[in-house]
Amino acid sequence: MFDKNFEPKIVGFLCRWCSYQGADLAGTSRLEYPPNLTPIRVMCSGRVDPSFVMRAFAQGADGVMIFGCHPGDCHYQEGNYKALRRYTMLKKMLKQFGIEEGRFRLEWVSAAEGERFARVVAKATEEIRELGPLNWSKVREAQYA
Amino acid sequence: MPKPKVAFYWNASCGGCEEAVVDLNEKILDVVAAVDIVFWPVALDFKRKDVEAMPDGSIAVSFINGAIRLSEQQEMTEMLRRKSGLVVAFGSCAHLGGIPGLANFTTKEKIFQRAYQLSPSTMNSEGTYPIELYQSDGHDLTLPRFFDQVLPLDRIIDVDYYLPGCPPPVDLIVAAVMAILKGELPPKGAVLSPNKALCESCERNAAKPEKLAIKEIKRVHQTELDAEKCFLEQGIVCLGPATRSGCGERCISANMPCRGCFGPTDQVKDQGAKFLSSFASLLDTNDETEIQKLVDTIVDPAGTFYRFSAPVSYLRHSK
Numbered sequence: 001m002f003d004k005n006f007e008p009k010i011v012g013f014l015c016r017w018c019s020y021q022g023a024d025l026a027g028t029s030r031l032e033y034p035p036n037l038t039p040i041r042v043m044c045s046g047r048v049d050p051s052f053v054m055r056a057f058a059q060g061a062d063g064v065m066i067f068g069c070h071p072g073d074c075h076y077q078e079g080n081y082k083a084l085r086r087y088t089m090l091k092k093m094l095k096q097f098g099i100e101e102g103r104f105r106l107e108w109v110s111a112a113e114g115e116r117f118a119r120v121v122a123k124a125t126e127e128i129r130e131l132g133p134l135n136w137s138k139v140r141e142a143q144y145a
Numbered sequence: 146m147p148k149p150k151v152a153f154y155w156n157a158s159c160g161g162c163e164e165a166v167v168d169l170n171e172k173i174l175d176v177v178a179a180v181d182i183v184f185w186p187v188a189l190d191f192k193r194k195d196v197e198a199m200p201d202g203s204i205a206v207s208f209i210n211g212a213i214r215l216s217e218q219q220e221m222t223e224m225l226r227r228k229s230g231l232v233v234a235f236g237s238c239a240h241l242g243g244i245p246g247l248a249n250f251t252t253k254e255k256i257f258q259r260a261y262q263l264s265p266s267t268m269n270s271e272g273t274y275p276i277e278l279y280q281s282d283g284h285d286l287t288l289p290r291f292f293d294q295v296l297p298l299d300r301i302i303d304v305d306y307y308l309p310g311c312p313p314p315v316d317l318i319v320a321a322v323m324a325i326l327k328g329e330l331p332p333k334g335a336v337l338s339p340n341k342a343l344c345e346s347c348e349r350n351a352a353k354p355e356k357l358a359i360k361e362i363k364r365v366h367q368t369e370l371d372a373e374k375c376f377l378e379q380g381i382v383c384l385g386p387a388t389r390s391g392c393g394e395r396c397i398s399a400n401m402p403c404r405g406c407f408g409p410t411d412q413v414k415d416q417g418a419k420f421l422s423s424f425a426s427l428l429d430t431n432d433e434t435e436i437q438k439l440v441d442t443i444v445d446p447a448g449t450f451y452r453f454s455a456p457v458s459y460l461r462h463s464k
């Protein structure tokens with residue numbers, strides 16, 4: 001049941017050194033992209049603890065995105081590699097929770113890539129829209145009282 | 146002065162927690178001398194109606210083990226809550242959901258199918274399944290409702306204290322009982338075990354290299370385990386960094402890694418996510434394909450990182 005009117009809620013964790021500026025650039029360049037992403041600025045993609053992601057899903061996000069500097073460009077050298085390792089493992093674990101792969105995404109976006117930022121957000125929004133609402137707080141909660 | 150009344154009850158559990166009480170050995174005599182046990186289905190012949198007849202608040206403390214899966218367990222637990230001054234969630238299953246909580250990664254339907262139809266020792270050609278109500282000759286036969294998820298005790302009732310562990314170790318049980326008898330109680334809601342990570346009290350920690358780098362993830366049954374090196378250093382999943390101390394490193398001293406039965410420390414809500422965070426960051430490669438290969442060797446990350454704590458994690462269960 002694909003509802004094209006469904007507007008997914010997406011939580012984005014954006015590294016302040018690169019992707020957050022990339023997002024700013026997308027804005028100042030007046031690029032058009034869907035408004036579904038709620039950006040949260042973090043110091044580095046390596047700061048994103050997997051529990052932030054779980055909590056976002058638990059509290060109603062339909063998708064979660066992590067944005068970091070391109071490999072080799074992290075201001076803390078290893079942060080984005082740590083993010084990549086955690087992301088790879090967490091993605092596999094989230095599947096066991098029944099959360100589809102497309103709902104959890106990692107993207108590298110530099111400060112100069114406003115256009116790329118707009119593009120990956122648009123793509124994620126469309127794919128998550130197709131997956132439909134996740135609505136975690138309603139899952140299995142009606143059965144005991 | 147009459148002795149304080151104490152009750153023990155079990156919900157979805159294996160009986161190991163009952164065993165832990167019996168393991169008090171001669172110390173149980175001190176406990177029995179100091180209290181009056183008014184309800185303990187595994188050992189004493191009191192019935193539900195005996196508890197129903199007690200005035201509210203008349204039991205000093207109820208120790209309840211096991212998770213909640215059935216409506217009957219919910220009813221008994223709610224009744225004991227009313228009758229008791231204090232309720233202690235006893236053991237991993239009452240505290241975190243425990244091993245029965247792993248069932249939250251599957252569904253009620255699949256569990257029933259497996260148990261009543263597919264298991265090799267079952268013959269059920271007519272497809273008979275348990276139902277909650279069966280009427281015959283004007284009589285109602287009922288069974289408790291099987292919930293769609295396993296719940297820790299504090300999702301059903303207000304819990305005063307938690308005694309962690311699968312099962313809780315004798316010294317912690319005795320300390321808890323004595324503290325309650327003397328009225329020397331920590332703040333409500335406390336987990337009655339030190340609030341620090343197991344690694345801090347683990348003997349293998351001292352010799353652990355400053356920077357761990359995991360090149361290969363191994364499984365205990367396929368590995369010759371070193372009896373002194375930190376398990377993580379050997380590439381073995383050990384939940385020590387994300388688990389509360391207080392068990393006396395029972396598994397470690399038996400040369401087995403920690404599986405996390407004490408749950409997280411007070412600062413952490415989600416033990417599995419916390420462990421994943423630290424463990425994944427130790428993988429010794431920056432290459433996407435290599436990382437994927439290492440991750441592929443962990444067959445069941447959810448069951449491994451949330452072996453005892455899925456029902457208290459942020460997500461609680463699968464979809």
Ligand code: SF4
Pocket residue numbers: 343344345347348349350353374375376377383384385386397402403
């Ligand atoms: S990871 Fe395990 S073996 Fe290593 S120090 Fe921690 S508890 Fe001990």
Ligand code: SF4
Pocket residue numbers: 310311343388389392393394395396397402403404405406407408
């Ligand atoms: S080492 Fe870990 S799994 Fe073993 S008893 Fe202690 S806390 Fe529980």
Ligand code: FES
Pocket residue numbers: 015016017018043044045046067068069073074075076077079080
């Ligand atoms: S500083 Fe941008 S990912 Fe680390």
